Amino acid sequence: MEIRPRPTVGTGLGSGLRLVYVGITTKVLPQWAAFGDVLGAEVRRLGDATVLMRIDERTFSLWVETGDVEGLGFVGFEVDTDSRFDEILERVKRAGIPCEESTDLALIRECARLATFVDPAGVRQELVLRHKVLSQPFVSPHGSNFVTGEFGIGHLVFGSPADLSSFYRDVLGFGFTDSVDLQGRIITFLHCNQRHHTVAVSQGEGDLHFNHFMLQLGTLDQLGRLLDRAKAAGMDASPLGRHTNDRVISFYCPTPSGFGVELGSGGRSITGDWKPQYYSESSEWGHGH
Ligand SMILES: [Fe+2]
Numbered sequence: 001m002e003i004r005p006r007p008t009v010g011t012g013l014g015s016g017l018r019l020v021y022v023g024i025t026t027k028v029l030p031q032w033a034a035f036g037d038v039l040g041a042e043v044r045r046l047g048d049a050t051v052l053m054r055i056d057e058r059t060f061s062l063w064v065e066t067g068d069v070e071g072l073g074f075v076g077f078e079v080d081t082d083s084r085f086d087e088i089l090e091r092v093k094r095a096g097i098p099c100e101e102s103t104d105l106a107l108i109r110e111c112a113r114l115a116t117f118v119d120p121a122g123v124r125q126e127l128v129l130r131h132k133v134l135s136q137p138f139v140s141p142h143g144s145n146f147v148t149g150e151f152g153i154g155h156l157v158f159g160s161p162a163d164l165s166s167f168y169r170d171v172l173g174f175g176f177t178d179s180v181d182l183q184g185r186i187i188t189f190l191h192c193n194q195r196h197h198t199v200a201v202s203q204g205e206g207d208l209h210f211n212h213f214m215l216q217l218g219t220l221d222q223l224g225r226l227l228d229r230a231k232a233a234g235m236d237a238s239p240l241g242r243h244t245n246d247r248v249i250s251f252y253c254p255t256p257s258g259f260g261v262e263l264g265s266g267g268r269s270i271t272g273d274w275k276p277q278y279y280s281e282s283s284e285w286g287h288g289h
Contacts, residue, residue, distance in 0.1 A: 014192040014270070015088075015173030016079065018152035020131045021060060021109075022213050023074035023124075024257060025067030031256035032064045038229050039215070039263075040144035040222075055140075055215065056148040059110045059132040070257035072210040074116075074124040075156060076109065077172075077192075078131050085113055085129045088172065092117050095171045099127075120167045121158055121208055142225065145218040151195040151269075154214040157187075157262075161208060164201045165190055174199065177270065178245050180279045187282065189245060194269040196246035212252065212260030216267075220249060223265040227251055230263075241286025243267075244279045252287070 026032055033051045036043040041053035041062065053062035067073065079085050092099045099117035106114035110132035119125050138145070146153070158164055165188045168174040174190040177197050181187075185204045189197035202211060217223040223240075230237040230253050238252040250264030 014175040014190075016084065017077045017088075017172060017174075017192040017198075018150065018195075019075065019154065019156065019192075019198050020058060020078040020128065020152060021063055021076035021126075022072070022153070022156070023063040023065070023076070023126075024071070024255075025065055025073040026070055026257050027066070027068070028070075028256045029064065029066050034233075035256050036062065036064075037141060038226070038233050038235070039261075040140040040142040040146075040217075040226060040229075042138060042140065054134075054138055055146040055153065056138050057133045058148075059134055061148070061153045063109075071259065072123055072156075072213075074126055076111075076126045076128050076131065078111075078128045078152075080129075082113070082129065085115070085127060088127055089115050091171050091173070095167075097171070121160065121164055121210075123210075142229065144222045144226065147216040147218060150193055151216075152193060152198055154216055154262075155195065155198050155200065156213050157200045157202065157211040159202045159206060159209045159211050161204065161206065163188075163203055164208075165199075168192075168199050168201075175270075175274075176276055177274070178276045178279065180245060180282050182280075182282060191270050194271075196248075196267060196270060210259050212262050214250070214262035214264060216248070217263060217265045220265045223249065223251075223263060226263055238288045239286050241283045241288070243287075244281050244284050245277070250287075 036053040049066040051064045052060040055061045097117050101115040111128040112130040115127045174192045177189040177191045179188050187202045189200045192198050242249045246267045248264040248267035
């Protein structure tokens, strides 16, 4: 691993947004329900065409619905206050991106306010205020817990032929965390709260596509047990590894829709005096690279 210094950009802690849910469209809903059980989520049906997965006190964190394509359908980012909600919507409008507040969709997603717009990656973004917290505690069928709360539920990684990250930085106010240069393929990691990165963009990776989302287990033992369950279920899980930049120990696994999921544990968080670095390897060890 080689670490070279890079000028500090003065990131602070980002915009204070947090990723609270990921929406997926699929032709194979039953496989996703089974996959959710392997993950250790609470899985429930909503009608015939939707499966919801809960991983903390929130009403849901993964929304999987029947559709014509396999892929990422939408993502939900939460803010804490009405004024912050309005401020971010204003920034989106100033960037020339049409956006619309919907009381009907707010009811469906179980939040106080919700607005939608489409980002430059073609992903439907849902900006939400007060995503519902249930009084009954989350109980994983496998005794897992997930690191969520102020950190959000995890991260999203996109492959892109161009620089997608400027939208997240300039419009949504994400901060630059660090980058990895894999022999000319630059991966840019961005944060919006204390989580090391909530969005990463792998530039120069062919057509624009959704690469994976990540969830963080509470302990390394829970991660190991999840890897055991994934293998027992016949999933093509990668070896464990540790990433150079966020220091997370994790493995990767294809979801029923084909894109990946990263399951991790541990790692480090963004602090107020964060100084971005530049890496030439993505993994310190493992991950099969
Ligand atoms: Fe990842």
